[in-house]
Amino acid sequence: MEEKTFGQKFIDARGKLSESFDVREINRAFREDFFRKLDNAFAIGGAQFCDSFFISVLLKEEQVFDDMPHFYFVPRQSAPYPNPNTLLFHYDHKRDKLDLWWMLPRQETCQALMQDLRAQDPSNTEEYKAYLNAKAFFEGRLDKKVTDYNNAITKSNLRPGFNPKDYDDGSLVIQA
Secondary structure, three states: OOOOOHHHHHHHHHOOOOOOOOHHHHHHHHHHHHHHHHHHHHHHHHHHEOOOEEEEEEEEEOOOOOOOEEEEEEEEOOOOOOOOOEEEEEEEOOOOEEEEEEEEOOHHHHHHHHHOOOOOOOOOHHHHHHHHHHHHHHHOHHHHHHHHHHHHOOOOOEOOOOOHHHOOOOOEOOOO
């Protein structure tokens, strides 16, 4: 039997809230679905580009199923400018390493982090990382990082004859 997607488990669980509602199971399914789609985007980026590339992950809270979050994975050659509700991964071909460049929450959350003294405390590891990303976003340092990186790209590294639609499983935003 085929494993249910995160969305299917979410819908099933919402219908059974009064019964056994296992948040850990939903969380596990969410992580598995996220990383499966990230792996797929990584495979497409590796097939599409000869060199380093980015995977931009956009979080959209769509009006389907009461604002259920949905992620869009976009493999791309150049770095996109930062926007709230995004994650940006960079695959460095020379080091064969995938790095997280940033994870930005909603605009309101970024603003709240800038005013939250607990988030500015380095001993609160996760909140402090989020605070540093929000601070870099508001100060324009993420924009500068993107501009500097994109200005350093001198040629296209698109593989000849690549058709991204050959790899799409429906979880990607195709940029040809």
